[in-house]
Amino acid sequence: MIEVLHAGPCDLVMDWGRPGRGALGVPAGGAADQQALAAANRLVGNDEGAAGLEIALSGPHLQFPRGGVVALTGACFAAHRSSGALVAWNETLVLAAGEILALGHPEAGCRCWLAVRGGVAVPRLMGSRSTFLPSGMGGHYGRALQTGDILHCGAATNEVRLLRAGPPATAGGGLRVVAGPQINRFDDRGLAAFFNGIYRVDLASDRRGLRLSGPPVSHHKVGLLSQGVLPGGIQIPPDGQPIILGWDGPVTGGYPVIAGVVTADMPRLAQLRPNDTIRFVTIEVEAARELAATSWEIEELA
Incomplete structure (x- = not known):
């Protein structure tokens, strides 16, 4: 009890x-x-x-x-x-x-x-x-x-x-991401803003999603059908301020997804708190898979 x-x-x-x-x-x-x-x-x-x-x-x-x-x-x-x-x-x-x-x-x-x-x-x-x-x-x-x-x-x-156990996940450093399904909807200016910008976690963030504030990410504002989305997906709404979908976030969404946080860095996402700053680092899908397979181990003592 x-x-x-x-x-x-x-x-x-x-x-x-x-x-x-x-x-x-x-x-x-x-x-x-x-x-x-x-x-x-x-x-x-x-x-x-x-x-x-x-x-x-x-x-x-x-x-x-x-x-x-x-x-x-x-x-x-x-x-x-x-x-x-x-x-x-x-x-x-x-x-x-x-x-x-x-x-x-x-x-x-x-x-x-x-x-x-x-x-x-x-x-x-x-x-x-x-x-x-x-x-x-x-x-x-x-x-x-x-x-x-x-x-x-x-x-x-x-x-x-x-x-x-290994050391606890920390929120420091760049969050590693892979390209999202709508990355082609973003022009060079939008991609440069996203990958070169520093973003701050907004006070309105919760388990549904982390709202970020920083350089606005421009994209082609063409209608997009609702699609399946997952935790770690990074949506760009009309105002250009990224939203990282959280563990209790929606299962479908209509905003373009520019990137997705790799599985190995989701524990780091869990440690971000309001006013923390983050940046994004892109890696290839195969590298993300390798990280997911080796990112965390527990040693059992005799």
Whole structure:
């Protein structure tokens, strides 16, 4: 059991989401960094896709009346337990009955993931326990956690694994992208603005998409039929300010897609926060595939 003594601004129950339901208008959603959630789950003896908490910008204060086994991965937040002892990341943490885990602000980045042994036991909807805020469904009553909420945990199925995970994803450096399906709709001036410009993440950004402000990207404003889109796709609306589609973004869109963030850099996308600056670096599709196959590893200790 987990009691929320103080909720952060956006604490969401998340697992690996609802893939394969785009035809119903439902995005896959789920954890913004599935690999980070998987690492946390393995540290506490859960299946990799078990439901945990995705915590953004500032963390909650959580009490464990019966104790528990937890792990934190992703961006390192300031965190301590009831005794005042600091909490380590990418390690198994055993909490005594009644102990409090308090998370503050991240040292860098935006999101972390908390797994608890047994997983967060909220009802499944369309095969997933993930929260989908735009429709108010899934997770804990379809919303972010609030002060006073109580979460229940399931039964553990595996042994706790001793692991050494890689460093958390960082938002620094250029985001690597591949050419989008409508790149030919953009003239030289528009392409130069996009690939040479520095963009700032707008305050209006959320899990549906990251709105950017910077050099406007010009393109041929010819009618475009609605098309399927995916997280990481970069749309250019009429005002020329790019939108990077997020994990809860639409499954179809009518704006031209100039590029797509490569799979290997999606965890870095998850760590961008308002007012961060980014630039784009283009790579070939084959290079993106190779990066996806080797971008993240967990070493299991003897």
